[in-house]
Amino acid sequence: MRMESGRGETATATSRRSLSERAADHLRELIVEGELAPGERLGETALATRLGISRTPLREAFRLLAREGLVLLEPHRGARVAPLSLEELERTVEVMAALERLAGRLVVSRIEEEELREIEALHYDMLSAYARRDLHRYFRANQAIHFAIMRACRNPVLLDTYEGLNAHIRRYRYMANLAPERWREAVAEHEEILRHLKARDGEALAATLARHLEHKVQPLARRLRDGEGT
Amino acid sequence: MRMESGRGETATATSRRSLSERAADHLRELIVEGELAPGERLGETALATRLGISRTPLREAFRLLAREGLVLLEPHRGARVAPLSLEELERTVEVMAALERLAGRLVVSRIEEEELREIEALHYDMLSAYARRDLHRYFRANQAIHFAIMRACRNPVLLDTYEGLNAHIRRYRYMANLAPERWREAVAEHEEILRHLKARDGEALAATLARHLEHKVQPLARRLRDGEGT
DNA sequence: GATCCAAAGGTTGCATACAATTCCGACGTC
DNA sequence: GACGTCGGAATTGTATGCAACCTTTGGATC
Numbered sequence: 089m090r091m092e093s094g095r096g097e098t099a100t101a102t103s104r105r106s107l108s109e110r111a112a113d114h115l116r117e118l119i120v121e122g123e124l125a126p127g128e129r130l131g132e133t134a135l136a137t138r139l140g141i142s143r144t145p146l147r148e149a150f151r152l153l154a155r156e157g158l159v160l161l162e163p164h165r166g167a168r169v170a171p172l173s174l175e176e177l178e179r180t181v182e183v184m185a186a187l188e189r190l191a192g193r194l195v196v197s198r199i200e201e202e203e204l205r206e207i208e209a210l211h212y213d214m215l216s217a218y219a220r221r222d223l224h225r226y227f228r229a230n231q232a233i234h235f236a237i238m239r240a241c242r243n244p245v246l247l248d249t250y251e252g253l254n255a256h257i258r259r260y261r262y263m264a265n266l267a268p269e270r271w272r273e274a275v276a277e278h279e280e281i282l283r284h285l286k287a288r289d290g291e292a293l294a295a296t297l298a299r300h301l302e303h304k305v306q307p308l309a310r311r312l313r314d315g316e317g318t
Numbered sequence: 319m320r321m322e323s324g325r326g327e328t329a330t331a332t333s334r335r336s337l338s339e340r341a342a343d344h345l346r347e348l349i350v351e352g353e354l355a356p357g358e359r360l361g362e363t364a365l366a367t368r369l370g371i372s373r374t375p376l377r378e379a380f381r382l383l384a385r386e387g388l389v390l391l392e393p394h395r396g397a398r399v400a401p402l403s404l405e406e407l408e409r410t411v412e413v414m415a416a417l418e419r420l421a422g423r424l425v426v427s428r429i430e431e432e433e434l435r436e437i438e439a440l441h442y443d444m445l446s447a448y449a450r451r452d453l454h455r456y457f458r459a460n461q462a463i464h465f466a467i468m469r470a471c472r473n474p475v476l477l478d479t480y481e482g483l484n485a486h487i488r489r490y491r492y493m494a495n496l497a498p499e500r501w502r503e504a505v506a507e508h509e510e511i512l513r514h515l516k517a518r519d520g521e522a523l524a525a526t527l528a529r530h531l532e533h534k535v536q537p538l539a540r541r542l543r544d545g546e547g548t
Numbered sequence: 549g550a551t552c553c554a555a556a557g558g559t560t561g562c563a564t565a566c567a568a569t570t571c572c573g574a575c576g577t578c
Numbered sequence: 579g580a581c582g583t584c585g586g587a588a589t590t591g592t593a594t595g596c597a598a599c600c601t602t603t604g605g606a607t608c
Contacts, residue, residue, distance in 0.1 A: 336560095550608090
């Protein structure tokens with residue numbers, strides 16, 4: 089679900105991706121999915137063996153993920169999966185909300201008809217998943233919608249920044265377990281999003297998107313506040 | 319929480335920074351200052367020799383800078399300094415403006431007295447530099463003010479993201495050569511910024527910061543539009 | 549019993565060596 | 579003359595080796 093490549097352009101020669109990039113993708117997935125626990129130590133030799141590569145490309149992958157903030161790199165002391173924290177979650181959401189706001193204002197004047205139709209289709213996919221209470225499909229459609237909106241802004245810097253922050257948020261997702269009333273509310277907000285988008289009302293869309301994100305995160309934050317620290 | 323290391327100040331254990339990080343800092347400076355020209359090819363062996371290190375840490379530095387968007391990394395074809403483009407500049411400023419807006423809203427409720435006094439001091443440093451038409455000192459104070467505001471938001475994610483984008487913008491700076499009336503206007507905007515900040519008026523501050531940034535970039539964009547392409 | 553020191557083991561940091569791929573020029577063919 | 583093909587050189591990608599550092603454990607001292 090993440091980056092086709094560095095900053096920006098088109099997903100071209102994907103088959104020719106270097107080992108370190110693939111390792112980074114792999115690790116990112118493991119971290120985001122919680123397979124590698126927060127705070128877990130990442131020994132180079134052990135992980136390199138597990139991934140079937142040598143230490144060199146693995147170290148390059150570490151550097152990438154450290155830059156993204158998913159891995160903590162302490163000199164001469166190795167790499168650790170970045171711990172989760174309420175603090176970090178809240179700070180990340182603050183920034184993402186600002187980006188969503190920007191996207192709302194931008195997208196209405198830049199989106200093309202076909203993209204709008206695709207978003208509409210994704211919206212109905214999401215409703216379908218919601219009707220069946222299929223959380224997994226719901227999440228996928230949901231993410232796809234938000235990324236489609238971002239992409240339609242035609243601003244690679246925005247998209248890339250958003251992707252980077254989104255990876256962080258996704259780490260908390262598995263703790264979500266949407267409460268029924270919150271789920272219903274989220275769907276209602278998505279209806280609103282689509283409506284504003286079709287009406288090309290940038291300001292309203294911006295406000296709804298930001299509110300939507302904050303709502304989405306509130307239960308997570310509450311849960312973190314009660315539960316673990318880090 | 320999130321990287322203390324980025325290219326953040328707080329040069330704590332400087333002696334303990336890895337070679338690849340120092341190489342990345344060095345290269346970033348060379349690129350931002352234009353020492354390494356946009357589009358220039360970065361041969362690994364040549365650069366490694368020039369920096370007095372081996373290829374391994376240099377390659378790690380490449381990966382970092384590629385993630386930041388300052389370097390273009392094409393598989394099996396090596397690294398190039400990312401070219402400048404009007405497109406990229408405008409897209410970056412769009413995102414930065416959104417971050418400045420966010421900062422304006424956040425900072426008024428989070429800044430501490432001492433930080434405010436420091437910003438005021440920097441403001442007068444800037445006026446001093448302006449009175450002498452000392453462009454270099456002016457730029458330094460200017461940057462310091464904007465970073466101080468960001469830091470006072472107490473959001474490491476925001477600060478880190480802002481820093482990353484700012485490095486891109488700085489690449490265009492040397493083409494600036496502030497026109498006298500624009501310079502005067504920028505100073506006036508800064509007076510406004512300080513006033514709103516002291517008045518704790520977040521909305522007004524947000525608007526002024528965003529406008530300030532856009533004004534700052536407009537001449538660059540115009541110059542690029544007339545001048546080179548890439 | 550607690551604290552400090554020291555040596556051993558293990559891990560990371562960097563350099564170098566080898567393999568894979570691309571680029572460039574020469575040659576041949578149409 | 580243009581185009582395509584085939585080496586060879588150069589460059590990048592990956593693996594491995596060695597040195598520096600950190601951690602740990604054992605023991606000695608207070």
